[in-house]
Amino acid sequence: ALPLYHIFSLTANCLTFMSLGGHNLLITNPRDMKGFVKELGKYRFTAMTGVNTLFNGLLNTPGFESLDFSRLKLTLGGGMAVQKAVAERWHKVTGKPLLEAYGLTETSPAVCINPLNLERYNGTVGLPVPSTEVKFIDDTGRELALGEVGELCVRGPQVMKGYWQRPEETAKVLDGDGWLRTGDMAMMDEKGFVRLVDRKKDMILVSGFNVYPNEIEDVLAMHPGVLEVAAIGVPDENSGEVVKVFIVRKDPNLTEEDIMRYSRENLTGYKRPKHIEFRDELPKSNVGKILRKELRKEELAKRS
Template structure:
């Protein structure tokens, strides 16, 4: 599918059918096309063309979708920016991506370092002359999704139009969606899941999209009853919040066929309890930004196996390999590797890091540990040992450790994830003072507030005489986790 022309196709097939709605604006297919053409005209007037990068630092709203299609109409690339990022993080992404334009919320204070800035309220209104959407080169870059890495520096995951096309078709087949569906988007649009699964996939099949604002468990089911969606995607933290609502909350969920659960492990108990209470199944899946969102999913109609993350999406292969890359015996644990047309082109400007994760003819090393059963269902038993998942957000400790090490009183820092009932995991930091220095925890909090998005900031700081090391001199995070567990047991 040439996604640059998807609005044209929808307008031709069903001009007055519902397309997207965000609580403030409701667009039919023909209105969507008109607004996309107008946004493309404005981007062109601002000098955006083939190969340019447009950064969107926006909350969930219709304009994000308009600008996505408008940029693709010009052969440009979109890089979504988390609206809660600090100035330091935003500038780093703008510079690394080579963005030529940053679109922001009206009134937002912006430090863009030479990048042109457009307030979302300044988008052109009115009509524009009809144009013809280009037939894009499938290898043209569609999205630059930034993800943290073990080096501590976020990397731009390069997803081309072939990746997007493949993933959307895989999702369409696996989730069995069609024109009668209505998707409720509650995940942020700066995540590839929000863009691909909750916007592009339903729009491709002729379905409609309801774009929700900030998730609130107290009002979520009111929105479900009002908008009557047939499916949505969320993370385990959201399902935990909904499962914890008072017993008297008994909403009408009859419109919902399923909810997709991903981005972090969910317990079989949560999935079972949720379905029993609310009457619709949770379909657990697994994937990475590097794989354009999803690699496995439990069947919508077939057997769902709680505790697994399901079967490979159509068109993808999953293997379990040992440290040397050899395939392990069925049922044995090893690293999960993935291959398919959905696997990213690579990391922007980082060929060496790309070569480390895409190996042996296109297999993507996930860093996650799991095993396959005889029927091909994948069970995850671990993940990249240092990564923290807080409420579905991936956090790599190195980025936080580098910030803490920037304090002149800190000799060394180590960051771990610890269990949290609400978020799944939260961040805890251990710091070792420089000789003769005293660490001020309040100063470290302030430093993190200036440099890190809120979900990455440590919830606790422990000042220790020495960071423990293992036999080869690396930080012993197993020891830190055990120490934290003992501390919590005494508290």
């Protein structure tokens, strides 16, 4: 259900699955969830790749829970953070874990992947793939210790040589020792598993405190009345920025007060949304990734 020109689908489905002799089923219009589920009903599929919004959409489409999952061996999420609420429900419905991996076009694309025999979602993107080094740095370039959050840097044979005919852009992300700055904030635990925090450019600065949209979204997605959610920072005279969330309702009766109450129960004060906007849908890329940058553009346009 991902276009084959996307690096995730190109590598996982088109190359890896084909090399293993797999029969690839391409869903040309995954936004037609009813048609998607109908098509899945014709096959006893063994593996599926996608993004969080795709899995969430399937779980909320009538008939999906009645499909035959008896041969499903692998569900792999990438492209955006897999939310705990989605992963847990996926496991409950299919009986199989939703595993996460991580990579970029600039790394061809693999950086990390979870062990395929993992029994449950663990909130990490897994272990670095063979021959791959990772480190985490602060804004000064200082390497951080285990458990500290910093920008994830990658070095290995899969890292690009540079952007085609764009030496200045290449120099911004690739140093002389072959380390690629990914722009993703992350940390490594004591077992070597990498946990993504968020995109560095998406970080919200509230009164000097770092707030990561993924954390806000992960918490609010656990509310039973929420279908989809996106969080961004918007300007504020007192604290510099505050959190604003955009929500697509699952429950049509969901109110701002419901979200505020849930936030008070589950989020620290400075992480709680100060603005809530309900929408029928959220802007997404061609692979289904929610586009926070489009929401930020809209907010800036309102204030200009």
